[in-house]
Amino acid sequence: MKLPYKLVLLFLLIISARIHAESGNAFVVHFPPNSRAAALGGSVAALTRTVNGLAYNPASPAGIWRTEFAFTFDIRNDGLFLPAFSFSMPVGKKIFLSYASINLVKIKTNYTLQPNHNVTLPADFNYSGASIIGISAGPFKGLSFGASLKLFTEFNGSGNDNFDPAVDLGFLYTFTGIPLTLGFSIQNIIFKMDSRYETETIPFILRIGGSWSIIKKVDNKLDLFFSFEKTEDLDLQAAIGSEYTINDKIVFRMGYHMYDSFPSFGFGFKNINVDISLHIDLAIQYQKESGLIFTFSAGIDF
Secondary structure: OOHHHHHHHHHHHHHHHHHOOOOOOOEEEEOOOOHHHHHOOOOOOOOOOOHHHOOOOOOOOOOOOOOEEEEEEEEEOOOOEEEEEEEEEEEEOOEEEEEEEEEEEEEOOOOOOOOOOOOOOOOOEEEEEEEEEEEEEEEEOOEEEEEEEEEEEEEOOOOOEEEEEEEEEEEEEEOOOOOEEEEEEEEEEEOOOOOOOOOOOOOOEEEEEEEEEEEEOOOOEEEEEEEEEEEOOOOOEEEEEEEEEEOOOEEEEEEEEOOOOOOEEEEEEEEOOOOOEEEEEEEEEEEOOOEEEEEEEEEEEO
16 A cells, blocks of 8 residues: 555544544543553553554654554443544654544543542543544654644534644664663643633643553563553542553453553453454453443554
8 A cells, every 4th residue: 555545544433433522511531542452551652653652652653664543442331432543654764653542531520530540520520532643653763753743622612613733753772681671751731722612621740651561571471561640630640551462462451550440451452463463362351330331442553
């Protein structure tokens, strides 16, 4: 598939994300944008060479060697079906273009909630969406960096949609001779486009994390992940996760975030080929108030 066709596909994904967005007046938080992030408890600030970490660190897609496309949806016990998309591709020598849609909850109350994890919701809420468009570069002697633009939908009550842009900045560094990667990101630097309307936005976030490959053989490996997040108006939060890959095909995951009630679990299958690779992932989460939440992702690399 040549580059112009990939750009058309990216444009169609952006349009589709805006179509499934709904409106409301409230504070905005979002769910984990894919099953891998959900299964790892959101501890993916140092996830490398994949679009799965774009919503946490815009440098995450740097280093991919071919195009990634994935579709994700959440199925909740209250009957809600929340779709999301992601896309990443190399566009130059060590330059990568990425896109992801995320689902947002617009809470009609004034208290602050953790923005990257499933949360206990009050009775009065509805749903919306946002688009993330990112560019990343690297690695250059182990260092990768990236920036992304988020477009949020706000409804001002007069029938007009406002888009409040936000910028994320991120960095990743992989050590030489040590199977350790560290990540750092600054998220949700908000820019108001229309000062005539008062719109709520998601909070400013500082995030630092790491990934450590404890076992790294030809086909089997065990990776540990950790993340620390400081969101305005919230105390420091921590998340941990583990990912075990068998025969480079079957993956088991487990994670926990301080904000969540119970650990999250997940598993996946991937079929890697020279031309086209397929992967399927499922995450299972449980919370006292909302019950079981299943997050399913399917993707293709080409």
